[in-house]
Amino acid sequence: MDTTLRDGEQTPGVALKTEEKVWIARKLDDLGVDIIEAGSAITSEGEREAIRAVTAEGLDAEICSYCRIMQQDVDYALECDVDSIHLVAPVSDLHINVKLKKDREALKEMALNATEYAKDHGLIVELSGEDASRADLDFLTDLYKAGVEVGADRVCFCDTVGLLVPEKTTEIFKELSSAIDVPVAIHCHNDFGMAVSNTIAALNGGAKEAHMTINGIGERAGNTALEEVVMVLEWLYKYNTGIKTDELYKTSRLVSRLTGLAVASNKPLVGGNAFTHEAGIHVHGLLADTSTYEPITPESIGRERQIVLGKHAGKSSVTLALKELGLDVDESQLNEIVGRVKELGDHGKRVTDADLQTIAEAVLDIYRESKVKLEEFTVVSGNKAIPTASVRLTVDGKEIVEAGIGDGPVDATFEGIRKAISGFADIQLEEYHVDAITGGTDALVEVLVKLSREGKMVTSRGARTDIILASVEAIINGINQLIQD
Structure with missing residues (x-):
């Protein structure tokens, strides 16, 4: 199950428009994702409009809506014509007592009633235990079994605040998968950076489904990164996931662009530095x-x-x-x-x-056969000094030293070069252009010059962090081209 459009969108500052959710859903479907959690229908009319737009696409993937264990949530999901619901019941005593202000029995009754209601209305139901990693495992197992008895098609164990470790995860899922007759899913958060490891451990322990998001986006430190789990399974475990792996990077870039969430340069697989x-x-x-x-x-x-x-x-x-x-x-x-x-x-x-x-x-x-070679040059310039340049060139094997003044250091240097070669060739500077290839005051600059001689014209370039040196390089290159021509 990919939950980029629901849990991923709960990343602070992210709000996807309807058409953006559709674009991502299409890409997830093309990628080969089995289930797309398109949103939470209870959220707003705008959210319902977006979920309806996704379901209207006729995608191959099962389209799911997140629901609380309340009839109203299920009714809103039904309005959106989804295939399934992710029915989430708080299962830790902390959540049951503090958030719901109820006891275990009341919680169980609510969860089973909502499951039955959804099944009676033709929905696929995945009964999910929120904060399961802090819940009593016997109570959780009993709830799952009761849910299956009233029609739940799948159950899910949620590590809501990322407290699992892989060794414990494998134990839990060995126990759950042997005790429950329907597929058991894993839903991890990355608060301790363990979401991918715990998801793999759950699959090793018997989980048949994993909840993930593209780029691992989600609340706080995010969710399990789909691209990481897929490539771990494909390359390290040699397991065929059915995902079109060569589309993972494009999907990552699409989600990053539409959510406005930059991918860290050192993120595995899809980060800028990965390859x-x-x-x-x-x-x-x-x-x-x-x-x-x-x-x-x-x-x-x-x-x-x-x-x-x-x-x-x-x-x-x-x-x-x-x-x-x-x-x-x-x-x-x-x-x-x-x-x-x-x-x-x-x-x-x-x-x-x-x-x-x-x-x-x-x-x-530079490395063409050069008749004019720059040996050295010096430029003096300042707010009260006339720009002056001295140049030492080798011209057709003969060393020549000259000086020139100009409107600026580059102009003065060119004048010195022009005078030095005047007995050899008459060169005119027609155009002069500077581009910064990269930003900053120490940027690499590219200087393009257009030089002419007796009606012939050439364009040449120089590239340095020093603009004057780049200019001289471009001029000398151009002179040698004109002389050769």
Whole structure:
């Protein structure tokens, strides 16, 4: 049972519109979920409208509404034309006495009356024990048995505040599954981070159904994450769940977008870092065999591998990333690219695919056969100083030193370069454009320049965190292109 649309929507700040519930329900159905808890019909007319919209879709999944053990709740569920109800009875003495202000016998009578009423009206009934992990197990078992006698089709054990541990869970479900003649379900919360482990333990103990949500969303610390349980069963237990696992990531992204709940970058399977690699030794292993540092293939849940580069990047990392970008480089070009990546990494930056492509293309331009090479340059600029630049170039094998002034440091540098090559080629700067590839004051910037010579025009680029250095790089690249042409 997926309860993203009911328990998941109870996450603080989440309120799904009717059409959004329908979109998610369609995706869950396509995923292969057996039961979709579409909401709680008692909540409001808007909620009932949304549940009716889901039932009207004619999905393969059984459509369920949450109900308290009250006839009114069942009547509202019937209005929504659902297939089943998740009929929830508080079963711990704490809940019975404090919340309901009743005793066990009164609670049992209410639960059985509601079960009979729902069955008389043609509904599938899953009788659920709320706060079951703090309930007396003998009383709970007796309630389940009595519920089955009056028609309950399934029963559910709810670890409402996440207090179970796997060893205890397995014991409980071995006992319940042997004592109850209908499928027993598990519903866990993640207050101690144990929801997935406890759900797997319950299934090992004999549970036939598990309640889960996409991305593990829900009240407080959330519910059991469906994608995690499914992949644990499929990959670690070799059990065929019938779920289309390659659609899990798309489903995760849809739920995240519509609920506005971001998925933590380190969340298993669907988090941003789950199939992202940076450290050089890991990527070196991936080049040989992706299973060295990936327990499953990213494609198995509809994802792609990502290589993120930083100060840990080595040649293997960069080679793999360039390969995935479709770029081929030789050893000297690779060394230059790696050096630039590490330089950015040392400044605390992560180099994205867009960054790497920009760096690589700039480097590939540099390593063409160059007749003009920059040896060094110095720029002086300030609020009371005229921008002045001195440049030292090697032009067709001859060293030339020149200086220039301009409206700014880039303009002054270009003027110095233009003067230095004036006896060799007459170059004009036609356009100059700067883009920040990433945000922040230390962003990688890409400079595009358009240069002309005797009616011929080229566009070239430079990429650095230093805007002046990127500009000089772009200009020198462009000059060499024009001279070659």
